[in-house]
Amino acid sequence: MIRFENATKIYGKSDRAALDHLTLEVGDGCVYGFLGPNGAGKTTAIRLLTGALRATDGRVLVNGVDVAQKPVEAKKMIGFVPDSQEMYDKLTGMEYLKFMADLFGVSEADRKARAEKYLEIFEMAGAAGDRIASYSRGMKQKIASIGALIHNPPVWVLDEPMVGLDPRAAFLLKEEMKNRAREGATVFFSTHVLEVAEKLCDRVGIINQGKLIMEGGPEELVSRRGDASLEELFLELTEKESAGEEGGHK
Amino acid sequence: MKNYGLLTRVMLRNMLVSMNPMSGNYADGKKKRTAWIRAILLGLLALGALASVIYLEYLLFKGLRYMRMPILLPGLAIFVSMMFATVMGLFQCLSELFQGKDAPFLAVLPLTSCQVFAARMTTLYVSELAMDALLCLPAFVLYAVGQGSAWPVALTGLPVLLFLPVIPLSVVALLASLLMRVSAFSRHREAITMFLSVVAALAYSLSVTMMNSRNMDMGHALSMLASNEGLLNGILNAFPPALWAAKGLTGNFGQLALFLAVSLACAAGLIWTVGPGYLNQALSSTENTVSHRKSRGGFSWRSSSAFRALHRLEWQEILRTPSWAYNALLGVVMFPVMICIGFLGGFSRAAEMEGVAGFRQLLAGVHPGYVALVTAGVLAFGAMVNPAVSTAISREGGRWPFALTLPVRQRTRFLAKLAVGMEINAVCIILIAAVAWFLVRMPILWLLAALAVAMMIGFASAALSLWVDGLRPQLSWATEMEAIKKNFNQVIGMMLWMVLTALCVIPAVLLWDRGGGIALAGVAGVGLLECVAAMLLLNRATEKNTVLPE
Numbered sequence: 001m002i003r004f005e006n007a008t009k010i011y012g013k014s015d016r017a018a019l020d021h022l023t024l025e026v027g028d029g030c031v032y033g034f035l036g037p038n039g040a041g042k043t044t045a046i047r048l049l050t051g052a053l054r055a056t057d058g059r060v061l062v063n064g065v066d067v068a069q070k071p072v073e074a075k076k077m078i079g080f081v082p083d084s085q086e087m088y089d090k091l092t093g094m095e096y097l098k099f100m101a102d103l104f105g106v107s108e109a110d111r112k113a114r115a116e117k118y119l120e121i122f123e124m125a126g127a128a129g130d131r132i133a134s135y136s137r138g139m140k141q142k143i144a145s146i147g148a149l150i151h152n153p154p155v156w157v158l159d160e161p162m163v164g165l166d167p168r169a170a171f172l173l174k175e176e177m178k179n180r181a182r183e184g185a186t187v188f189f190s191t192h193v194l195e196v197a198e199k200l201c202d203r204v205g206i207i208n209q210g211k212l213i214m215e216g217g218p219e220e221l222v223s224r225r226g227d228a229s230l231e232e233l234f235l236e237l238t239e240k241e242s243a244g245e246e247g248g249h250k
Numbered sequence: 251m252k253n254y255g256l257l258t259r260v261m262l263r264n265m266l267v268s269m270n271p272m273s274g275n276y277a278d279g280k281k282k283r284t285a286w287i288r289a290i291l292l293g294l295l296a297l298g299a300l301a302s303v304i305y306l307e308y309l310l311f312k313g314l315r316y317m318r319m320p321i322l323l324p325g326l327a328i329f330v331s332m333m334f335a336t337v338m339g340l341f342q343c344l345s346e347l348f349q350g351k352d353a354p355f356l357a358v359l360p361l362t363s364c365q366v367f368a369a370r371m372t373t374l375y376v377s378e379l380a381m382d383a384l385l386c387l388p389a390f391v392l393y394a395v396g397q398g399s400a401w402p403v404a405l406t407g408l409p410v411l412l413f414l415p416v417i418p419l420s421v422v423a424l425l426a427s428l429l430m431r432v433s434a435f436s437r438h439r440e441a442i443t444m445f446l447s448v449v450a451a452l453a454y455s456l457s458v459t460m461m462n463s464r465n466m467d468m469g470h471a472l473s474m475l476a477s478n479e480g481l482l483n484g485i486l487n488a489f490p491p492a493l494w495a496a497k498g499l500t501g502n503f504g505q506l507a508l509f510l511a512v513s514l515a516c517a518a519g520l521i522w523t524v525g526p527g528y529l530n531q532a533l534s535s536t537e538n539t540v541s542h543r544k545s546r547g548g549f550s551w552r553s554s555s556a557f558r559a560l561h562r563l564e565w566q567e568i569l570r571t572p573s574w575a576y577n578a579l580l581g582v583v584m585f586p587v588m589i590c591i592g593f594l595g596g597f598s599r600a601a602e603m604e605g606v607a608g609f610r611q612l613l614a615g616v617h618p619g620y621v622a623l624v625t626a627g628v629l630a631f632g633a634m635v636n637p638a639v640s641t642a643i644s645r646e647g648g649r650w651p652f653a654l655t656l657p658v659r660q661r662t663r664f665l666a667k668l669a670v671g672m673e674i675n676a677v678c679i680i681l682i683a684a685v686a687w688f689l690v691r692m693p694i695l696w697l698l699a700a701l702a703v704a705m706m707i708g709f710a711s712a713a714l715s716l717w718v719d720g721l722r723p724q725l726s727w728a729t730e731m732e733a734i735k736k737n738f739n740q741v742i743g744m745m746l747w748m749v750l751t752a753l754c755v756i757p758a759v760l761l762w763d764r765g766g767g768i769a770l771a772g773v774a775g776v777g778l779l780e781c782v783a784a785m786l787l788l789n790r791a792t793e794k795n796t797v798l799p800e
Contacts, residue, residue, distance in 0.1 A: 047798070050655035054797045071796060075657035082655075086648030088563060090570035094549050101551075102559030103656050112551040129549075131570075 006058030033197035079148030083159035104151035137164035327389035335418035364525035378415035420516035560666035619766020632678035633708030639671030640715035640743030706777030713784035715743030
């Protein structure tokens with residue numbers, strides 16, 4: 001379970017909050033999509049959740065553990081797939097998985113079994129012995145996903161996971177996200193792809209200029225406002241909020 | 251030609267901007283102040299380096315003039331510049347020509363391969379020229395003023411200086427291209443290139459040392475003393491272009507013309523041979539070989555601690571990234587290896603061995619504590635430059651936000667990086683200690699004491715360098731080369747080493763009269779205190795800086 005309690009982030013001496021009193025709870029077995037335009041605060045929220053940033057105010061809890069107070073314990077419960085392609089690309093895929101398993105303290109038998117399972121699922125078995133630098137963007141995303149799943153985390157966080165994936169890879173990833181949720185894990189991801197959010201998520205949150213402006217099940221949100229689709233609702237909400245202002249903080 | 255000019259201008263501007271400590275967008279006043287302080291410190295450091303070079307050359311020139319050998323000063327400056335450009339230029343050529351990430355971008359622009367190559371070589375030439383000017387210009391001026399022939403030397407000195415880097419750079423660029431061609435056949439291209447380049451640099455250094463050593467027989471010595479020309483022949487014979495340049499400087503226009511003609515021919519030959527195929531070669535070196543083999547058979551899934559995993563990762567990153575390996579490893583390891591080669595080359599003959607024996611005899615009357623004290627000072631130089639730690643956090647670059655999400659205590663992460671830096675330090679210091687032992691043959695316990703003192707200084711300076719890089723990492727860089735070269739933290743690390751070493755000199759001076767052993771103990775005490783203080787600072791930093799810098 002993930003809980004943001006009034007989480008606020010102000011960078012340096014900025015007079016605007018990149019994340020403004022975000023309060024949100026995502027339960028076990030839920031796939032949660034975090035939507036928002038560029039610079040809305042999605043990555044900031046994910047960085048607070050994964051412990052890469054500290055909240056200026058409020059707190060973030062992972063299964064009841066405060067990320068700021070006990071970062072290592074909280075991080076051990078998270079499997080994180082970053083959006084950037086900056087990886088330890090001098091390692092081979094296998095070396096990367098071993099590295100991740102070492103950091104998360106996964107036993108020898110478990111790491112081997114899980115690596116083989118996910119390498120097969122994501123169709124990466126043939127490339128696992130190659131350096132990550134030689135991978136395409138989609139392959140990097142896949143190996144990052146396997147690395148995040150190697151310790152069987154109760155919380156899986158993905159930052160823009162569909163970017164750069166071909167349709168088959170995107171399908172495999174979405175399937176795995178559903179599987180993880182069915183097994184009781186919390187899946188939290190940010191995305192721009194509204195179709196994915198609409199079809200995959202149990203709940204979605206729309207964030208703009210650091211504020212959570214709407215939250216609920218995709219169908220519920222659409223019907224609540226009488227819009228035709230999530231896309232229409234998203235455009236309407238973010239346009240209204242952004243009028244006269246520039247995003248751009250992160 | 252126009253495109254070459256445009257590209258060169260952009261590349262030079264890029265190089266200058268990345269060196270400028272004030273470059274960047276400083277909306278925050280505090281950050282701007284810090285940038286100013288950094289710029290002033292850098293300026294002072296540059297001025298200090300220049301003043302030291304001028305002063306040392308002045309002292310040397312005074313001595314040489316007294317011995318009626320004034321030409322030796324510019325001759326030696328030319329020789330050292332060319333040697334340095336050849337040995338270090340090889341690694342620079344490999345990094346700049348073949349490991350830049352912009353080759354795919356340049357390949358789609360309407361530029362010929364020769365234009366791109368020529369532009370790259372021009373930027374390399376400019377940076378090498380700056381280094382040569384630092385060393386040679388004061389020597390030329392001192393020689394011209396001392397000889398009372400300012401104008402004639404200015405007339406010959408200017409072309410000599412301008413063409414000084416051309417031959418060494420042409421030779422090493424050609425060699426770098428050949429190395430890349432040879433290593434292209436293998437999957438382990440980076441490792442092979444690195445190995446071959448080290449072998450080439452060492453072979454070159456060894457051959458020059460041995461040639462110089464061969465030139466030092468009695469016949470040469472007599473001809474050297476007989477005339478200034480003989481003197482130049484004796485010293486610079488190992489690298490003929492240096493001899494032509496030095497003779498050209500003294501007014502021998504035939505030799506000057508020869509030097510300029512060969513330089514131009516080398517540059518033209520290089521562009522003609524390497525230029526046409528350069529872009530393809532640079533592109534292929536950015537490609538990564540893919541085997542698609544199921545290599546899981548021999549792979550060990552054995553688990554290890556987080557510290558060991560991070561330590562292994564650090565080594566893998568350094569060894570598999572050529573720019574980092576060259577900077578973090580070679581600079582540190584080459585120093586003692588060159589000293590070893592110097593001694594091996596120099597002491598290969600009986601006469602030289604007699605000299606060593608005489609030196610040992612001389613030291614036999616000195617308390618080993620004093621010898622150990624001086625040895626510790628020499629060994630400590632092995633820890634002066636250590637980019638492996640002083641850029642350890644900066645090298646993470648865009649991966650740092652991800653690294654911070656991993657469930658590891660910051661202390662463990664920093665200690666793994668410190669351990670790698672110390673291992674590199676240890677290799678360097680132990681190699682120098684081996685040379686020192688060969689030369690001095692001091693009792694082994696005293697040598698170990700000297701080694702321990704040097705390691706303490708190395709440890710304290712490494713921990714403080716890491717602390718500095720952890721406080722203000724330079725995470726924004728486009729190429730791996732930039733991650734190290736642009737990083738001011740490396741310079742701060744060097745300055746910290748100087749301060750820590752200077753602090754260790756204080757007890758040595760104060761306790762000198764009480765005996766070598768006591769003075770060494772005093773230095774060890776200060777070294778220990780430095781280690782404790784550095785570790786306390788580092789510990790504090792790892793408790794505080796657990797998230798991204800804002």
